[in-house]
Amino acid sequence: MLSKRIIPCLDVRDGKTTKGIKFKENIDIGDPVEMARFYYEEGADEIVFYDITASSDRRDIMIDVVRRVAEEIFIPFSVGGGIRTIEDMRQVLLAGAEKVSVNTAAVHNPKIIAEGARAFGSQCIVLGMDVKKVGASRKIPSGYEIVIHGGRTYTGIDALVWAKEAENLGAGEICLNAIDADGTQQGYEMALTPLISENVNIPVIASGGAGDIDHIYYVLTRGKADAALVASIVHYGTYTIRQIKDELHARSVKVRMRW
Amino acid sequence: MVAIIDYKAGNLMSVECAVKKLGFSCCVTRSAEEVRGSESIIFPGVGAAGEAMVNLRDLGLDKVLKEVFEVHKPILGICLGAQIILEASQENDVQCLGIIKGDVKLFPRPLFSEENNRLKIPHMGWNGIHVRKSHPVLKGIMPADEFYFVHAYYPLPALDDYVIGTTGYGIEFPSIIGYENLIAVQFHPEKSGRAGLRILRNFCTWDGGYAE
Numbered sequence: 001m002l003s004k005r006i007i008p009c010l011d012v013r014d015g016k017t018t019k020g021i022k023f024k025e026n027i028d029i030g031d032p033v034e035m036a037r038f039y040y041e042e043g044a045d046e047i048v049f050y051d052i053t054a055s056s057d058r059r060d061i062m063i064d065v066v067r068r069v070a071e072e073i074f075i076p077f078s079v080g081g082g083i084r085t086i087e088d089m090r091q092v093l094l095a096g097a098e099k100v101s102v103n104t105a106a107v108h109n110p111k112i113i114a115e116g117a118r119a120f121g122s123q124c125i126v127l128g129m130d131v132k133k134v135g136a137s138r139k140i141p142s143g144y145e146i147v148i149h150g151g152r153t154y155t156g157i158d159a160l161v162w163a164k165e166a167e168n169l170g171a172g173e174i175c176l177n178a179i180d181a182d183g184t185q186q187g188y189e190m191a192l193t194p195l196i197s198e199n200v201n202i203p204v205i206a207s208g209g210a211g212d213i214d215h216i217y218y219v220l221t222r223g224k225a226d227a228a229l230v231a232s233i234v235h236y237g238t239y240t241i242r243q244i245k246d247e248l249h250a251r252s253v254k255v256r257m258r259w
Numbered sequence: 260m261v262a263i264i265d266y267k268a269g270n271l272m273s274v275e276c277a278v279k280k281l282g283f284s285c286c287v288t289r290s291a292e293e294v295r296g297s298e299s300i301i302f303p304g305v306g307a308a309g310e311a312m313v314n315l316r317d318l319g320l321d322k323v324l325k326e327v328f329e330v331h332k333p334i335l336g337i338c339l340g341a342q343i344i345l346e347a348s349q350e351n352d353v354q355c356l357g358i359i360k361g362d363v364k365l366f367p368r369p370l371f372s373e374e375n376n377r378l379k380i381p382h383m384g385w386n387g388i389h390v391r392k393s394h395p396v397l398k399g400i401m402p403a404d405e406f407y408f409v410h411a412y413y414p415l416p417a418l419d420d421y422v423i424g425t426t427g428y429g430i431e432f433p434s435i436i437g438y439e440n441l442i443a444v445q446f447h448p449e450k451s452g453r454a455g456l457r458i459l460r461n462f463c464t465w466d467g468g469y470a471e
């Protein structure tokens with residue numbers, strides 16, 4: 001049986017992580033390679049890097065980070081943020097990332113999912129979805145709408161429709177980010193996650209809102225998520241990945257316990 | 260020298276990084292001479308069976324692989340490389356290398372877990388292995404170790420004797436197969452943390468025999 005995955009997410013700007021690891025003073029907390037290695041050794045099942053570098057001509061800094069991470073950690077990792085073209089994807093994958101995630105670019109140009117899947121395989125292509133609860137309407141039957149620009153722009157696209165379309169186009173996985181829950185540490189968006197996960201045949205990573213192990217437990221069980229993205233809860237040292245996994249294991253969630 | 264065969268079937272960077280990290284010298288190559296001259300061979304691959312076979316034939320590497328198998332060089336197949344060593348694949352309905360008798364099957368759909376939950380395909384993520392037969396390449400692997408899988412097809416050797424280990428995902432499928440100096444794993448050891456590195460290290464020091 002597959003294990004549920006615990007995936008720390010690292011935001012990277014100009015080659016430096018934007019949040020440190022509070023409880024680990026002896027490593028360079030700004031270095032994404034060091035942080036990735038730390039989480040790798042702590043039992044992370046995968047790592048997500050999100051490049052928030054504003055300027056696209058500084059992409060080569062991120063490529064260098066990817067290359068150094070690939071030399072140090074031997075679990076899958078994905079890179080998202082600012083991926084707009086097949087060439088962007090190619091650079092990241094050739095530098096050693098297992099997966100690449102597209103978000104805004106796929107909303108503007110859904111074909112990039114199909115082209116990426118054809119060029120590199122579906123298993124490489126993750127669709128990042130930023131979603132806001134808007135209430136059900138004729139235009140948005142699920143009551144969840146796709147937003148871009150960090151939630152400032154509504155797209156008029158229904159989240160469930162988009163998830164299914166992305167699957168048909170060849171996305172291999174969905175990273176489902178509930179914008180309203182993101183950063184609150186008040187729990188994942190519990191209605192949204194099963195709605196998407198039970199209606200597609202590709203894995204869904206729940207993202208946004210993890211503040212307690214209970215939240216992770218619920219999204220992986222009742223929420224039907226295949227994996228849980230964690231950020232503040234591990235970066236701020238509330239829990240270690242080991243503690244999260246121990247607790248999930250004790251509550252009969254299948255997680256990888258030996259690393 | 261470990262030769263990592265490059266036949267345009269996916270990114271070999273992580274396999275190369277892992278072997279280097281373990282301290283073994285390796286080369287990523289599509290040269291028949293380099294493959295013949297190496298001590299052992301890693302045969303990786305992601306992507307589709309049909310295109311992989313076309314590329315292997317175009318590069319003449321299909322013959323080279325059979326040849327190095329015959330002269331008892333240790334070979335490690337990974338993922339797609341663990342599939343196209345069989346005779347035929349349901350994926351693209353293609354004839355494969357036929358080093359091991361058997362074929363490659365698509366997971367049945369719909370697929371359900373023991374708890375009757377619908378299982379997604381591809382089988383992607385971390386899963387365990389049930390070792391049926393001890394093998395030098397699996398030395399030190401513990402029952403709780405898990406490995407990273409990404410696949411929709413699985414290898415099904417004609418003889419049960421070739422099955423070294425299995426994995427459960429709706430069905431119990433062969434995830435490690437072996438025959439003489441060939442060992443093949445459906446998962447990605449290069450992405451499977453310490454347990455995966457252990458398998459790679461065991462392989463890089465394996466002489467292709469079965470003596471402990």
